[in-house]
Amino acid sequence: MLCDICKKREATVHLTEVINEEVSELHICEECAKDKGAQMYQHFGLADLLSSLADIPHDTAPKKGRINIKCPSCGMSYNDFKKRGRFGCADCYEAFKRALYPLFKKIHGVSYRAGKGPKIAPVAKPAMTKKISRSSAVRENLRELKTSLARAIEVEAFEEAAVLRDKIRALETRNIKADKE
């Protein structure tokens, strides 16, 4: 087989690329491979590895083909994110949310957080102390429930997830009422 690039020498390097389930093959000689070497190496940067991980699987992809979601805050599209392997701003996490569960699972093995959060700054009104501590307890509780919900979804324990979701809703509506009072 002759080299696909120079069409002169025997092809000894065989590359297979799979893009959107389409397989393309490239057969080239060693010399042309060396010339292309620098370029080819570029293809394996962290951004590229991440972008291959960040492909939205079919079941979570938006229906009606390939709609390119955009982050409303910074304008980064999901394709930009895939190309660069970096988010544009903190709100991108919400915008690309559905694709992130499988992505985080691939990178971290799980898709939920653990550990500490930022300290919530205390409010300097002594009279409010009781209420503040109550609402921060609720917030902590909510945080835990949400983490459990993410876990439940991950292991596909949907009944448990439904229970947790209802608890979160109840707690959130109560919290809003309490805030209004």
Next chain:
Amino acid sequence: MKFNNLIDRTSEWLKGTGPESDIVISSRIRLARNIVGLKFVDWSDTATKEKVVNISKDAISSSSYMKDSLYVDMSGLSPLDRQLLIERHLISREHAIDAECKTVFISGNEIVSIMVNEEDHLRLQVIQSGLVLNDAWKIMTTIEKDLEKKLKFAFSDEWGYLTACPTNTGTGLRASVMMHLPGIVITSQINNLINALSKLGLTVRGFFGEGTAAAGNFFQISNQVTMGMGEEEIIDNLTRVVRQIVSQERGSRRFLKARKRDIIEDKISRAYATLEAAHIITSSETIDLLSLVRLGIGLGVVKNLDIYKLNKLLMLIQPAHLQKLAGVELSSSERDIKRAELIREKLTV
């Protein structure tokens, strides 16, 4: 502190103090944080980056730990000075490239450094001598609490701290330990160790230079995942694993001393003699030889040097340090001569 004083001082993490410091050179904790409401660095314009520089400057300088810290605007540094900071592990390689709106704060003892506008708005680092990840974490939380008084960090209840790269999301924490493992390498157990560590979600890399597999048998071991595990758990896990590796390294050294004494003493003495005699020496050869001498100190074969002096030498023989010491820019071959001169001088003292 002044920039030009750096060269005359020894970084705290090289002092050879702290638990297991004959094998564990240093412990390092890094946190990635972003400020709420501002685009991440790579996706933002100059005005936003300047804003990050200004508000972080205010917050960092008001932290009690960072009082007397050195504030460096990267764009005002020569390539040589940037390289000096890389060699001292105070900034990343990335931070030295395209210095627009990039700054760094360095605490007086060089234990803490905070890079502004690296990949994330803030990259906080605490680095100390020996196996002291817990202590480093304590310092880190103190500083973070100080910063939180002035800055609000991007955080979600679901994902944790929000970072530019999804590999850091969650805790944004990378804990790493730099280890000297000649015993494990000489007894051919290193590949098994690397395989085992990768199964535990830990990464192993060579410590010196870039791309060089593991010059001088210095390795850096760090956590890979930042989600699903809390900060203390990550640190605790790494500490346990490192203790285990330390005992393996000690076991290997005992074996070498008991069973391969002649071979190992020959290697160490030749390494020392070469360092003493050389008039031209490259940095990679130096690192390999210093590694053997360092093992010699551990085994009690080399008596007129201690770990502190050796660690210091490992720092000084690097290209930017050599040139700063010489006070002029040197070509690669001039450096090899200067390096040999410096080593001869330090070994005879």
